[in-house]
Amino acid sequence: DGGITQSPKYLFRKEGQNVTLSCEQNLNHDAMYWYRQDPGQGLRLIYYSQIVNDFQKGDIAEGYSVSREKKESFPLTVTSAQKNPTAFYLCASALRTLDGYTFGSGTRLTVV
Amino acid sequence: GQNIDQPTEMTATEGAIVQINCTYQTSGFNGLFWYQQHAGEAPTFLSYNVLDGLEEKGRFSSFLSRSKGYSYLLLKELQMKDSASYLCASSVDFQKLVFGTGTRLLVSP
Numbered sequence: 001d002g003g004i005t006q007s008p009k010y011l012f013r014k015e016g017q018n019v020t021l022s023c024e025q026n027l028n029h030d031a032m033y034w035y036r037q038d039p040g041q042g043l044r045l046i047y048y049s050q051i052v053n054d055f056q057k058g059d060i061a062e063g064y065s066v067s068r069e070k071k072e073s074f075p076l077t078v079t080s081a082q083k084n085p086t087a088f089y090l091c092a093s094a095l096r097t098l099d100g101y102t103f104g105s106g107t108r109l110t111v112v
Numbered sequence: 113g114q115n116i117d118q119p120t121e122m123t124a125t126e127g128a129i130v131q132i133n134c135t136y137q138t139s140g141f142n143g144l145f146w147y148q149q150h151a152g153e154a155p156t157f158l159s160y161n162v163l164d165g166l167e168e169k170g171r172f173s174s175f176l177s178r179s180k181g182y183s184y185l186l187l188k189e190l191q192m193k194d195s196a197s198y199l200c201a202s203s204v205d206f207q208k209l210v211f212g213t214g215t216r217l218l219v220s221p
Binding site: 031033035040041042043044045048050056058088090096097098100101103104105106 | 116142143145152153154155156157160162199201203206207208209210211212213214216
């Protein structure tokens with residue numbers, strides 16, 4: 001069965017440390033996305049990639065970095081420059097945007 | 113700029129009908145999506161409108177008016193399991209979805 005996998009489900013980080021969130025899909029989708037969701041809020045776009053080796057900043061890219069070396073993988077690094085990293089992070093993929101997204105199950109990051 | 117507005121919270125009774133409204137002002141608009149999200153889970157796709165009019169899918173229907181920048185999601189025969197957040201999202205430039213803050217729906221017996 002095809003799908004999109006995020007790991008880990010829960011992640012704890014000490015202040016000042018970088019952390020990388022994994023996102024892997026076997027749907028053969030070209031486009032991949034990272035969103036952040038804070039309690040009671042909607043989804044805000046961090047980064048997105050339409051094709052391998054290319055990605056664009058979303059609305060809240062500061063303090064985050066990504067890479068897209070393989071079609072299947074789009075890891076997100078939360079750097080120490082991100083001032084308020086505690087949030088629920090969602091990865092999504094799409095064949096085309098107008099086909100709608102398939103979401104992963106999310107990673108809940110807590111800074112301790 | 114991109115702006116999407118939805119009511120923060122709504123309540124309804126089991127078996128009733130509820131309409132969740134969404135207004136949007138987004139440049140590069142291509143279409144309007146609705147997603148359902150249960151607490152702590154990922155959003156799941158409900159419907160998509162690109163042309164004006166009503167799309168019906170079982171108990172769920174969605175309407176779009178591009179000239180008014182307006183959409184609504186209609187849920188019929190409400191069930192307890194419909195208690196969730198409903199996210200309105202605009203497709204922009206055929207590249208990405210911009211989401212509203214979501215409407216939390218509470219269905220009571």
